[in-house]
Amino acid sequence: MPRLSFTLNGASARAEARDCDTLLDLLREGLGMTGTKEGCGKGECGACTVLVDDRPVNACLFPAPEVEGLAVRTIEGLADGGLSPVQQAFVDQGGIQCGFCSPGMILSATALLERNPDPDDAAIRTALAGNLCRCTGYAQIVASVQAAASALQGGTP
Amino acid sequence: MRPYSYHRPTTLAEARQLHGELAGARYVAGATDLLVAIKSGRTEPAALVSLRGVAGLDRIELTPDGAVLGATTRIADLATHAALRAAYPELAQACAALGTEQVRNQATLGGNLANASPCADTAPPLLVNEARARIAGDAGTRELPLADLFEGPGAVRLAPGEILTAIVVPPPVEGWSGRQSKARRVQVDVSLASVAVRACISEGRCRGVRIAAGAVAPVPLRLAATEALLRDQSLSGALLAEVRASAAAEVRPITDLRATERYRRHIVGVFVERCLRALAEEAGCPV
Numbered sequence: 001m002p003r004l005s006f007t008l009n010g011a012s013a014r015a016e017a018r019d020c021d022t023l024l025d026l027l028r029e030g031l032g033m034t035g036t037k038e039g040c041g042k043g044e045c046g047a048c049t050v051l052v053d054d055r056p057v058n059a060c061l062f063p064a065p066e067v068e069g070l071a072v073r074t075i076e077g078l079a080d081g082g083l084s085p086v087q088q089a090f091v092d093q094g095g096i097q098c099g100f101c102s103p104g105m106i107l108s109a110t111a112l113l114e115r116n117p118d119p120d121d122a123a124i125r126t127a128l129a130g131n132l133c134r135c136t137g138y139a140q141i142v143a144s145v146q147a148a149a150s151a152l153q154g155g156t157p
Numbered sequence: 158m159r160p161y162s163y164h165r166p167t168t169l170a171e172a173r174q175l176h177g178e179l180a181g182a183r184y185v186a187g188a189t190d191l192l193v194a195i196k197s198g199r200t201e202p203a204a205l206v207s208l209r210g211v212a213g214l215d216r217i218e219l220t221p222d223g224a225v226l227g228a229t230t231r232i233a234d235l236a237t238h239a240a241l242r243a244a245y246p247e248l249a250q251a252c253a254a255l256g257t258e259q260v261r262n263q264a265t266l267g268g269n270l271a272n273a274s275p276c277a278d279t280a281p282p283l284l285v286n287e288a289r290a291r292i293a294g295d296a297g298t299r300e301l302p303l304a305d306l307f308e309g310p311g312a313v314r315l316a317p318g319e320i321l322t323a324i325v326v327p328p329p330v331e332g333w334s335g336r337q338s339k340a341r342r343v344q345v346d347v348s349l350a351s352v353a354v355r356a357c358i359s360e361g362r363c364r365g366v367r368i369a370a371g372a373v374a375p376v377p378l379r380l381a382a383t384e385a386l387l388r389d390q391s392l393s394g395a396l397l398a399e400v401r402a403s404a405a406a407e408v409r410p411i412t413d414l415r416a417t418e419r420y421r422r423h424i425v426g427v428f429v430e431r432c433l434r435a436l437a438e439e440a441g442c443p444v
Contacts, residue, residue, distance in 0.1 A: 019163035019205075022192070042193045044345045046259060055233070055262040061192045062263065063185075065163045066209060108258065129344035130257025 006067045009077025017064035024048045024059035026067065027074060035075040035103050039132070046131035049104030050074050054115075056108045056130070075103035078110065086110045086148040095144030097135035105131045109145045118149060159201040165210045169293050169320060172206055176318050179204040184320060186229050186265040189256070190272050214267070214322060217241060224326040225291075228267025232279070236261060245326065247282040247335030247353045254278065254337075257345050267321045270306065273313045274347070276372030280307070281353035282337050284369035284379055288326045294319040307376035333357045333365070334439055336432035340424050342415065348372045349415040352404075352428035356387075358440040363387045368429055373408035373421050380407045383429065392437055392444045400433065401426035 001016040004026070017026045024041075027033045027050070039047030041060050048059040051073040078084040083091065086109050096102045105128065112119060112127040119127065124145045125138075133141060162179070166172040176182045181203030185191050194200045208214060214229040219240050226235065235241060235252040242249035255261055255269070255278040269279045270290070280303070288303045294316055301314075303324065308314050315321065339351035351371040357364040366387045368380040383403040390396055410421035437444050 018160065020158070020160045042196060043189055043260060046257065049259055052262075056259045057262050058189075058259045061189050063163055063188055063192070063205070063207070065165060066207065068165075111258075126344070127258055130259040132345075 002065060004064065004068050006069060007071040009073055013072075019065060021064040022060055023050065023052075023057075023062035023064055023067055023072070026064045027059060027072075033074055033076055037100055037103060039100070039104075044132070045101075046104045046108065047101055049107050049131060051107055051111055054111060056111045058130070073107070075107060078106065084110070085151045086113065086145075089148035089151060090141075090144040093144040093147050094140040095136065101131055101133040101135075105133065105141060109141075109148065112145070113149055113152060117153060119145070121146075158196055158198065159203070161195070161202050162204045164204060164206045166206065166208075167210050167212060169211055169213075169322065172208060172211055172320065173293070173318050175204075175206045179206070182206050184208055184271075186268040187231070187263040188268075189260050189264045190268070190274070208267070208320065219244060221328060223328040224324075226266055226324045226326065228271075228321050228323055229265045230267075231262060232256075232264045232266065232269065233258070233261035235266060235279075244329045245282065245286060245335060247285065247337040247355060248279065248326075250337040251278045251282045251339070251351070251353065254339055256347075260345070266324060270303070270324070271313055271315070271321045273307055273309075273311050273376070275310050275375055275377065276348045276351065277377060278339065278348055278351060278371065280377035281351055281369035281371045282335065282355075283324060283326065284377055285335060285353045285355040285367040286326050287367070288324050290321055291323040291325055292319050293322045298322070300325065304379065309375050330357070332359060334436055336435045338428035338431055339371075340416075340428075346415070350410070350421045350424045350428070352425055352432060354429060354432035354436065356433065356436050358392065358433075358437050358442065361437075361442040361444075362389065362391050363433075364389070366433075368404070370404070370408050370425050373410040373425055375409070378408070380404055380429075382407050387433075392433065392442070394444060397430045397433060397444060401430045404429040 015030045037047040039045035043058040043061040050059045183202040185205045214227040216227040218225040289300045335355035337353045339348045356366040371377040405422040405426040412418045
């Protein structure tokens with residue numbers, strides 16, 4: 001099987017994958033990193049969202065061979081000693097119920113705030129439109145992102 | 158799912174050679190539609206020849222002679238390109254509304270067009286700019302009007318092995334602007350109807366107009382009869398009502414799981430009017 005070299009959560013990584021594997025297969029089966037979830041397997045639900053070169057993508061539709069040389073960030077890479085501000089905001093604001101959508105949701109939110117530190121409601125909902133949640137009804141998720149934005153800008157969450 | 162081999166050429170020549178040598182090979186770029194088709198068993202290629210690593214296909218070049226948009230340029234990059242938005246707002250709008258953030262970060266312009274879905278979002282805004290498709294093949298490079306590329310649902314007029322390498326767009330003309338509108342059930346869904354309008358409106362008169370619609374016919378199409386109603390006419394509520402009816406009649410939608418034929422006809426009319434009103438307002442002469 002081809003051996004792929006890439007950066008994973010800031011560190012060098014090497015993994016084997018079949019040509020017909022996806023990045024999702026590589027992460028979960030190849031590397032045992034099960035934080036990234038499979039929801040629909042066809043790019044509709046966003047449960048498999050990871051960041052590739054800082055941009056959210058559906059790992060279930062990302063051909064594994066294409067990861068060569070790229071920088072991947074998964075949910076496992078966000079915490080640094082403690083939870084990241086975005087993770088903490090989701091915990092504090094009730095943005096997590098069953099937790100299945102949460103890794104993808106939190107990564108999409110993280111990427112949003114990196115490129116737009118002060119998004120309004122519409123911008124948040126547009127950015128997260130590719131992450132479906134069956135539990136929360138999204139209100140607490142939007143509140144979580146707003147709280148995270150506030151915290152990252154140094155205000156009170 | 159039938160396993161396939163995956164190849165990453167770095168030049169066009171290498172890509173075409175691989176495609177010719179490998180039995181059951183298909184080109185792929187963003188893979189956002191092809192992988193779905195493969196996983197569902199709808200298509201079973203033996204080999205994928207990726208165009209992502211081919212030099213020169215990922216670019217947005219704007220010059221006084223117009224725009225050259227590389228085929229593997231990502232939809233997200235087209236959506237956020239400030240100069241592109243200024244020159245062709247209807248294209249930037251279409252790209253910003255295509256799928257979801259995750260899809261836009263992988264899907265490509267060439268893939269969206271060569272996949273030839275009747276609801277390809279980038280087609281109507283490019284049609285109203287009379288864009289051309291640049292294709293690499295055995296005889297070198299050829300160009301043809303984008304409208305001539307689409308043969309039918311999922312079918313393009315490309316000879317085996319040919320590669321769509323770029324879309325060439327004429328430069329924007331002073332006084333012209335554009336708008337796009339589309340309907341879908343949720344963001345991740347494909348369009349059930351989309352409209353792009355490019356027009357030159359001044360002092361309440363429509364000096365020139367081009368209208369295209371997607372997801373409402375076997376191929377994306379220009380609405381020539383509706384355009385004729387508008388040319389050189391003073392815009393009024395009454396004329397826009399006629400235009401709305403004409404657009405609704407000119408398209409050829411079907412009823413499917415996303416919408417009925419009746420709704421699609423209706424919403425196309427609404428979108429054409431909406432775009433024209435927005436353009437008239439931009440021109441300082443709201444209807």
